[in-house]
Amino acid sequence: MSIASSSHATVRAVLGSLFHTPEYGSFELLERALLELDDAGFIERVTLPGDAGYDERVAAARAADELDPGSLLELTDGRYGLPGFVDLHVHAPQWPQAGVALDEPLDVWLDQRTFPLEARFSDPFFAHGVSLDLAETFLSRGTTTALYFGSAHLEGSWELARACTEAGQRAVVGKVVMDDPAANHDFYRDASPEQALADTEEFLGRVAGLDRELRAGDPRFAGVYAAVTPRFIPSCTDEVLSGLGKMAAEHGAYIQSHCNEGEWEHGVAPERYGVSDARALADFGLLGPRSVMAHCTYMDEADTELFRETGTAVAHCPISNAYFANSACPVRRMREHGVKIGLGTDVSGGFSPSLYDNIRQAVMASRMLEDGVDALVPIERRGAGRPSRISVAEALYLATKGGAEALSLPVGSFEVGRAFDMQVVDVRRPYADLTGFDVFTEPGDVLARILYLATPDNIRQVWVQGRQVIDRG
Numbered sequence: 091m092s093i094a095s096s097s098h099a100t101v102r103a104v105l106g107s108l109f110h111t112p113e114y115g116s117f118e119l120l121e122r123a124l125l126e127l128d129d130a131g132f133i134e135r136v137t138l139p140g141d142a143g144y145d146e147r148v149a150a151a152r153a154a155d156e157l158d159p160g161s162l163l164e165l166t167d168g169r170y171g172l173p174g175f176v177d178l179h180v181h182a183p184q185w186p187q188a189g190v191a192l193d194e195p196l197d198v199w200l201d202q203r204t205f206p207l208e209a210r211f212s213d214p215f216f217a218h219g220v221s222l223d224l225a226e227t228f229l230s231r232g233t234t235t236a237l238y239f240g241s242a243h244l245e246g247s248w249e250l251a252r253a254c255t256e257a258g259q260r261a262v263v264g265k266v267v268m269d270d271p272a273a274n275h276d277f278y279r280d281a282s283p284e285q286a287l288a289d290t291e292e293f294l295g296r297v298a299g300l301d302r303e304l305r306a307g308d309p310r311f312a313g314v315y316a317a318v319t320p321r322f323i324p325s326c327t328d329e330v331l332s333g334l335g336k337m338a339a340e341h342g343a344y345i346q347s348h349c350n351e352g353e354w355e356h357g358v359a360p361e362r363y364g365v366s367d368a369r370a371l372a373d374f375g376l377l378g379p380r381s382v383m384a385h386c387t388y389m390d391e392a393d394t395e396l397f398r399e400t401g402t403a404v405a406h407c408p409i410s411n412a413y414f415a416n417s418a419c420p421v422r423r424m425r426e427h428g429v430k431i432g433l434g435t436d437v438s439g440g441f442s443p444s445l446y447d448n449i450r451q452a453v454m455a456s457r458m459l460e461d462g463v464d465a466l467v468p469i470e471r472r473g474a475g476r477p478s479r480i481s482v483a484e485a486l487y488l489a490t491k492g493g494a495e496a497l498s499l500p501v502g503s504f505e506v507g508r509a510f511d512m513q514v515v516d517v518r519r520p521y522a523d524l525t526g527f528d529v530f531t532e533p534g535d536v537l538a539r540i541l542y543l544a545t546p547d548n549i550r551q552v553w554v555q556g557r558q559v560i561d562r563g
């Protein structure tokens with residue numbers, strides 16, 4: 091893997107065959123499309139063969155490329171562009187733990203492995219190294235935007251924000267708040283509610299400053315944003331929860347947390363407040379159009395309506411759910427109700443840094459939810475009792491435009507006005523050939539094979555807002 095240097099020519103136009111999902115439920119193949127980009131790396135025109143002026147525009151882009159080599163990116167045969175993915179839920183400090191101890195129950199997993207590991211983010215050098223490796227790994231898997239939990243440390247989370255900008259990944263980053271001494275280890279928590287709020291305020295200011303500075307120096311800088319990040323209700327005091335809600339409103343900041351995750355977690359709020367986890371978060375001012383809540387597997391009708399009404403988005407983490415949620419997320423029910431949903435890896439409750447793996451699991455989990463899994467239960471009572479399955483194209487939407495909607499960012503498809511975030515998939519790699527002997531060549535079949543079978547080796551180039559960040563030839 092190599093991170094391309096900024097010495098590359100500025101790409102002004104892209105010519106190639108591109109898959110995307112502008113609408114939920116279907117996909118489009120833009121064959122031999124010409125995208126023209128503005129100075130800031132946004133798509134300003136899409137021209138297709140047969141459109142007026144197509145031949146002239148392609149000729150002009152080629153002529154410009156003669157003068158300024160690299161200004162036209164032309165995808166050769168066997169290569170397809172897909173929108174960069176948006177990962178809505180990641181714990182950056184847990185990256186070294188991916189795949190570790192997943193046979194343990196959640197409390198053992200957290201207490202013996204996760205919290206001691208996250209505590210190591212007190213060392214800025216360690217924090218920076220882990221964060222940079224994770225951001226680069228994500229980019230190499232096609233993930234161009236990510237919403238991250240940092241650690242409970244101000245400096246460690248700051249290193250994460252800086253590392254994402256160095257890797258060239260668009261990022262929304264939060265300093266985690268977990269201040270309740272009764273619920274957290276002394277070796278890893280905020281010193282007090284006051285300190286947690288002060289550190290969060292400082293973090294919001296620093297990240298906004300970093301974004302301003304980098305944006306001023308590079309029109310194609312993809313952006314770094316801060317999120318107010320209470321870990322979840324069980325680890326926070328009421329004082330900090332209401333303080334964070336107010337602070338997010340004052341700054342117009344993103345908010346992220348966990349909601350209605352598993353049997354234990356979703357039971358805490360009813361015991362403490364007499365209302366659901368979702369209702370309690372809303373009462374603290376933590377649900378709204380800038381909020382993304384991870385998991386949301388235990389969503390009754392009232393919770394679902396609350397999410398729709400407040401514009402709160404769900405980060406669906408299907409691999410993690412199989413380990414820690416004790417249930418499958420009702421994606422289809424929530425989508426039909428008008429709730430915004432995208433996908434998250436939940437590194438490292440989810441072991442994989444790839445949204446391809448999560449697209450696959452999202453489809454499989456939805457089918458298991460619909461049909462049920464225990465053959466000893468009669469079939470009519472085995473499943474969820476309502477249509478629950480989603481298609482692989484719908485899962486692609488979740489990984490791209492669904493994530494874009496959740497974060498209100500103009501990314502996730504090849505439409506005019508969106509940032510040019512693209513992964514180039516080569517279907518003809520040795521040992522990872524996706525052509526299938528050219529037996530099934532309909533666009534839907536080609537896309538399905540890419541989504542189900544692509545490996546990291548198939549992803550040859552990645553672009554974030556018109557800047558190349560991965561170049562494997």
Ligand SMILES: [Zn+2]
Binds near residue numbers: 179181348384436439
């Ligand atoms: Zn999580």
